[in-house]
Every structure is written in structure tokens, then in C-alpha cells.
Amino acid sequence: MIKHHPETKLLQSFSAGELPVSLSAAISIHVEMCPVCQQRCEEFTEQKAEQYFESAHVDDLAEPIQIDSNLLAMIDNITDDPTQAHVVEPTLNSVAVKGDEYQLPRALRSMSVGRFAGIGKVSRARIDLDEGEIHTSLLQIQPGGMIPEHTHKGFELTLLLDGEFSDDMGTYYPGDFIWLDGRHQHNPKTEQGCLCLTVVSDALHFTQGFGKLLNPFGSLLY
Amino acid sequence: MTQAGTILLQNQKSGLHNKVMTNDNNHQQLAAWLADVANNRDKAAFTGLFRFFAPKIQRIAHQQFSNESQASEVVQETMSNVWRKAHLYSPEKGAPTTWVYTIMRNVSFDMLRKMKSRKEDNFSEDIWPLVEADNVETEVYPDHLQQNQILAYLDKLPENQKQVVKGFYFLEMSQEQLARHLNLPLGTVKSRLRLALGKLKQQLTEQDMGERDD
Known part of the structure; x- marks a missing residue:
């Protein structure tokens, strides 16, 4: 049962196509698994469409339908193409790490996933999206693994794709959308192991123990 | 105008x-x-x-x-x-x-x-898939004549396969939706669809050969 959802503002920006690819993909995966957020996104999309194409405001702005010759030429150009787009079933990608194989959700199917590398029970594969300081990765934690207590300067989004993990705020299940920022500190651990999609905007800041000393861990997770 | x-x-x-x-x-x-x-x-x-x-x-x-x-x-x-x-x-x-x-x-x-x-x-x-759980690719669609033939052949399929093909291609339901809707296991929906498409393809090929024989 999904308990953690993107906040309203994120769903609105997602529906309007205003978020980076990384976050859009994460929300798309959540929405596909969560009928409640799916419904809300449909409503936001309808509202946006009405605002753009149907509001009285739009009609006021409209000059008595002026279409310049460039636009008219476009009609011929477009209708010259007799083909129709054909519906095919998408092929999904899967990734293997330490003997476990996972099928990736549709939203990630065209993305290039790097090789898994890790420390101990934690493995990470970078998803190369070229979004500057926003880093996107797949994170796999083996059963019994954990991540040292840390906080964030920016934001850290974790979308649980498979398995479970828990921290002092509770246990998470597939589809849970966990958004943390500098106000939070946590120390996630997993009993059965898990695969997550993470989107992180800045290096993690380890607050205690060996994580504080172990720099490679920080760069592994960012 | x-x-x-x-x-x-x-x-x-x-x-x-x-x-x-x-x-x-x-x-x-x-x-x-x-x-x-x-x-x-x-x-x-x-x-x-x-x-x-x-x-x-x-x-x-x-x-x-x-x-x-x-x-x-x-x-x-x-x-x-x-x-x-x-x-x-x-x-x-x-x-x-x-x-x-x-x-x-x-x-x-x-x-x-x-x-x-x-x-x-x-x-x-x-x-944001336009067709739920499916994707759209830029492939050339058969021309209209062929599409009409497909419709004709479709009617000759066994009822259970026809249902699946119509749901998938004409109502644009995903295989998952169809499975829920028809109360069938997903695997059954997939195999019926595969069977039906195989038959349609076969009939279209036979038709082509028939025309050539004429």
C-alpha cells in the first residue's frame, strides 16, 4: 500500500511538463502505481488545457482568427504525410545487480543506465541525464544493508521500485515517493533488500559514525 | 475556404x-x-x-x-x-x-x-504515454484498403480472440486493463492476442497470394 505521495505542487508542475526529466520520470512511475495521484494529475492536466484552449480570456486575446501564410503552408506540409502512428507494445529494459534481476518501469526504458558499482551491500548505477547538479541513480541495497545517518543540503528523492526499507519514520513499500530535504535526517535500512530510483540535488551530508569519515560513500550516493 | x-x-x-x-x-x-x-x-x-x-x-x-x-x-x-x-x-x-x-x-x-x-x-x-501502458512509434500503418480487410478478417476470429484484439487496438486498452476488464489472467490475454495476430497475418498473406494467382 503506497503511503507517500508527491505533494500537490509537484503533481501540478509534473502535469504541466515543468519539471526536469529525472523528477518527471520518478513522478510518472509513482503515478502509474497510484490511482489517487493519477486521478489528480488528470484533473490538473484538464485544468491546464482549459486555461490554454478554452478560457474566455483566450478568446478575448484572439484577433478575429488571423493565420499567417506560414501557418497555412504548414497545413499542406503536414497533410502530405499519409502515414499514421502505429501502436506497439513498449519493450522494457531490465538491470541485473549481484544476481538479482529487475525489470525497469516504462518511464526509464529509454534512459542509459551505467554499470553498478558499490561498497558493501550498497550498489549504485548512474542514470546519465546530463542535468547538472541533479544526479539520478538506481540504488540497490542487499538484505540487511543500511545507509549511515545523513541529511541533505538540497533534496533527496527516493522512489522505492522493489522490496522494502525503513527508517525512523516508518516502513516503505514499492511506489512510495519519499522526498527529503535539509530538515530531515535519516538512517534507512532494509531487511529483505530493495531497489530504488534516487534523484539527489547535492551531496549527502553524513552526520555520524563511519559515514562521516568515509568520503567515497558520499560520492557513491550523490 | x-x-x-x-x-x-x-x-x-x-x-x-x-x-x-x-x-x-x-x-x-x-x-x-x-x-x-x-x-x-x-x-x-x-x-x-x-x-x-x-x-x-x-x-x-x-x-x-x-x-x-x-x-x-x-x-x-x-x-x-x-x-x-x-x-x-x-x-x-x-x-x-x-x-x-x-x-x-x-x-x-x-x-x-x-x-x-x-x-x-x-x-x-x-x-506521459498517450496510450496507457503502450507506446507509439513512427511506423507506417497499412493503407486503408488493408485496414478494411483486417476488419473483415477480424470478424472471422473466434469470439474470445476478437474481444482481445478489439480491446487492444480499437479501444486502446492496455493488456493489463483488458485482463482486468475480461477477468482473465494477463498471460491468457497476451497469448490470445498473439494467436489472433498470427491468424490475421496469415490471412492477409494468403489474400496477397490469391490476388497474384488471379
Whole structure:
């Protein structure tokens, strides 16, 4: 049962196509698994469409339908193409790490996933999206693994794709959308192991123990 | 001026005098044009759609990209998707305006992405699939004659396979939705679909050979 959802503002920006690819993909995966957020996104999309194409405001702005010759030429150009787009079933990608194989959700199917590398029970594969300081990765934690207590300067989004993990705020299940920022500190651990999609905007800041000393861990997770 | 265009112009002119929104009428007209484009590749119907949407898209894109040529690219891309994907629109799923909006949003999203990164990738259709759980690729669709033949053959299929093919291709339900809807295991839906498509393909090939023999 999904308990953690993107906040309203994120769903609105997602529906309007205003978020980076990384976050859009994460929300798309959540929405596909969560009928409640799916419904809300449909409503936001309808509202946006009405605002753009149907509001009285739009009609006021409209000059008595002026279409310049460039636009008219476009009609011929477009209708010259007799083909129709054909519906095919998408092929999904899967990734293997330490003997476990996972099928990736549709939203990630065209993305290039790097090789898994890790420390101990934690493995990470970078998803190369070229979004500057926003880093996107797949994170796999083996059963019994954990991540040292840390906080964030920016934001850290974790979308649980498979398995479970828990921290002092509770246990998470597939589809849970966990958004943390500098106000939070946590120390996630997993009993059965898990695969997550993470989107992180800045290096993690380890607050205690060996994580504080172990720099490679920080760069592994960012 | 096409008949459709004339009707639209009249609608819009009277709309200026009469501020009561005629959204429902608009939706009906737009949906009818989409159906004409889908079924008959009707250029006049497309012109009607174009006259309704293109200036609005141009204005929105101009605000977003602050660049005339990029705004035109959004119009071109969006409207050519409308032309090529009209058969994927179904009125049960929502207003035609919402459908065209999602196409425009996807086009803009991919374009912004191209401007911001070195990558030439299009993720929008994976993120917001136009057909749930399916994707749309740029493949050439069989011509109309062949499509009509397929419809004829479809009727000869066993009822349980026909159901699945119709749901998948004509109602654009995903295999998962079909499985739920028909109360069947997903595997059964998949294998019926595979069987049915195999038969259709076979019949089409036989037909081709038959013509050659004549």
C-alpha cells in the first residue's frame, strides 16, 4: 500500500511538463502505481488545457482568427504525410545487480543506465541525464544493508521500485515517493533488500559514525 | 475556404458577441474533426483543427520559448502529431482539447530538454504515454484498403480472440486493463492476442497470394 505521495505542487508542475526529466520520470512511475495521484494529475492536466484552449480570456486575446501564410503552408506540409502512428507494445529494459534481476518501469526504458558499482551491500548505477547538479541513480541495497545517518543540503528523492526499507519514520513499500530535504535526517535500512530510483540535488551530508569519515560513500550516493 | 473552416469561423465570430462559452459544442466539433482525420485522412477536418489550435499553440509557445521560430516548431510538431495520431484519441478518455494539450506539452518538454542538455533524446512519451501502458512509434500503418480487410478478417476470429484484439487496438486498452476488464489472467490475454495476430497475418498473406494467382 503506497503511503507517500508527491505533494500537490509537484503533481501540478509534473502535469504541466515543468519539471526536469529525472523528477518527471520518478513522478510518472509513482503515478502509474497510484490511482489517487493519477486521478489528480488528470484533473490538473484538464485544468491546464482549459486555461490554454478554452478560457474566455483566450478568446478575448484572439484577433478575429488571423493565420499567417506560414501557418497555412504548414497545413499542406503536414497533410502530405499519409502515414499514421502505429501502436506497439513498449519493450522494457531490465538491470541485473549481484544476481538479482529487475525489470525497469516504462518511464526509464529509454534512459542509459551505467554499470553498478558499490561498497558493501550498497550498489549504485548512474542514470546519465546530463542535468547538472541533479544526479539520478538506481540504488540497490542487499538484505540487511543500511545507509549511515545523513541529511541533505538540497533534496533527496527516493522512489522505492522493489522490496522494502525503513527508517525512523516508518516502513516503505514499492511506489512510495519519499522526498527529503535539509530538515530531515535519516538512517534507512532494509531487511529483505530493495531497489530504488534516487534523484539527489547535492551531496549527502553524513552526520555520524563511519559515514562521516568515509568520503567515497558520499560520492557513491550523490 | 473549406466548409469546416467556415463553420469554425462563424462559431468564433459569434463567440465574440456571445460570451457564454460553448465548450461542449466545441468539444463535439473538435472530436468529430479528429474522427474524420483518423478515419478518412480528411484534410478539411484537419484544417478546422489547425485553425482552432495553431494560433493558440503559437501564442503559448511564444511565451514559453520567447522565440518565434521555436514557437513555430512547437506548432508544427504538435499539429503533425495530431494528424498522425488522431486515431489514438478516444472521446471516452477526455476532451479533445486535453488530448491536444498533452501532445503540445510533450513536444515542448522534449524541445526544452534538447536546449538544456547535449542529448538528443525524447523521453516525453515514456513519461506521459498517450496510450496507457503502450507506446507509439513512427511506423507506417497499412493503407486503408488493408485496414478494411483486417476488419473483415477480424470478424472471422473466434469470439474470445476478437474481444482481445478489439480491446487492444480499437479501444486502446492496455493488456493489463483488458485482463482486468475480461477477468482473465494477463498471460491468457497476451497469448490470445498473439494467436489472433498470427491468424490475421496469415490471412492477409494468403489474400496477397490469391490476388497474384488471379
